[in-house]
């Protein structure tokens with residue numbers, strides 16, 4: 001499959017700067033004794049910042065080029081995998097994170113199901129996505145279409161509804177701008 005991210009991988013961390021690490025720490029309830037899976041984690045741009053607050057970080061992604069960058073960062077374990085078919089046992093991770101990647105996944109329902117599968121009871125799944133309710137995000141969607149990215153954006157409410165249909169309740173938060181977070185806690 002054609003890898004759009006191969007071209008930008010070497011400069012990705014330089015051009016994509018947005019990161020609200022304090023918010024992610026709060027939503028993920030860090031620090032914890034346990035491992036974090038950063039699914040669609042690319043270069044590890046985000047999870048490399050969360051490393052001090054967890055025991056270990058696995059970055060899974062489809063793109064070899066993005067993962068090569070993740071492998072250059074200390075203490076990140078890169079794993080090439082579809083988010084829809086993660087090569088991990090059930091209940092492997094205390095925390096699971098997806099930043100700016102859900103809209104790239106081919107089968108989002110299947111990916112969400114698999115992310116929940118690998119999450120331990122008592123664990124948290126946090127998804128960060130651009131909020132398509134915001135006008136500026138509609139422009140971003142048009143740009144991604146022009147770049148022939150096969151993105152499919154869901155609203156925070158649609159993501160929460162998918163979770164609900166799977167028996168999980170989700171909390172939606174927004175930064176008041178273009179970013180939304182959907183958080184799911186897996187009961188013990």
Ligand SMILES: C[S@@+](CC[C@H](N)C(=O)[O-])C[C@H]1O[C@@H](n2cnc3c(N)ncnc32)[C@H](O)[C@@H]1O
Nearest residue numbers: 040041042045061062063082083099101104105
């Ligand atoms: C916009 S980047 C975000 C990377 C990282 N989460 C960040 O915020 O820096 C989206 C990533 O999703 C990955 N991706 C796309 N489809 C995927 C899939 N089906 N399974 C796993 N990763 C996928 C891409 O290779 C890319 O690295």
